[in-house]
Amino acid sequence: MITVPLPEDNGLHGDGRPKVRRFRSHLLDLGRRPREFRREHGLTQMEIARVVGAGSDVTVCQWETGTHVPNGHPRERLVELLEGRFWHALREVIIEGEGIPGRWCDAARWYRRASRERASRETVGSMVAVILDNLRQVDSSGVLRERYCEDDGSGARELVVRLVPNVLRQSDLWRVEDAAFGLRWVELAHGIQLDLNRSLARQLPLELLERAINDPTTKSLEAPLQR
Helix, strand or coil, X not given: CCCCCCCCCHHHHCCCCCHHHHHHHHHHHHHHHHHHHHHHHCXXXXXXXXXXXXXXXXXXXXXXXXXXXXXXXXXXXXHHHHCCCCHHHHHHHHHCCCCXXXXXXXXXXXXXXXXXXXXXXXXXXXXHHHHHHHHCCCCCHHHHHHHHHHCCCHHHHHHHHHHCCCCCCHHHHHHHHHHHHHHHHHHHHHCCCCCCCCCHHHHCCHXXXXXXXXXXXXXXXXXXXXX
8 A cells, every 4th residue: 555645744844834933943942951951060151152152141041041043153062062072161161260160169168068967968978978089089189170071970970879869959969079079179279188977167167268269379289181
């Protein structure tokens, strides 16, 4: 039996909509995807914009709201980023600058507060400790930066989820990794070793953490990224 579609069958012409309209609809869907991607990985619109070459965070905001659609080279890079092929470039953007990267510092502050509660030390703290113990093989902040850029951190997150499942939302797991990197930075900068079985409130005074941002001692530990 041979089946011949009737002339009015929309299947002959895609789904019946004009091709330009269908293409724009596809791009609108693509443009809105960075919002969920950012929430999952704790990223800003500016970080996305810089990696894909969008010009500014305003452009990414317009994509996410459907005001404009991604076009040209930024569209191609956005697709690759969402598919996980631009992690190295993205992480270089996240940690650029001198001193402890702001994202690491914020995450270290977050865990410092959380560590005051015993329940948090036994759950979230155990996750941070797993990554921090592994990072203690790193003996300079330059290598620490390189380590961060090597992958997307999924291996570390999979490990902690396997050890302590259902404790954090998926969107918060990046903060665990960043906290471990921030704490290791502080250890290297000030020659200390933190005990994550205890509260960090006394072990890590806020002024010590703040000083790590612009401390010359910290900067001297750094080495340029190997390309």
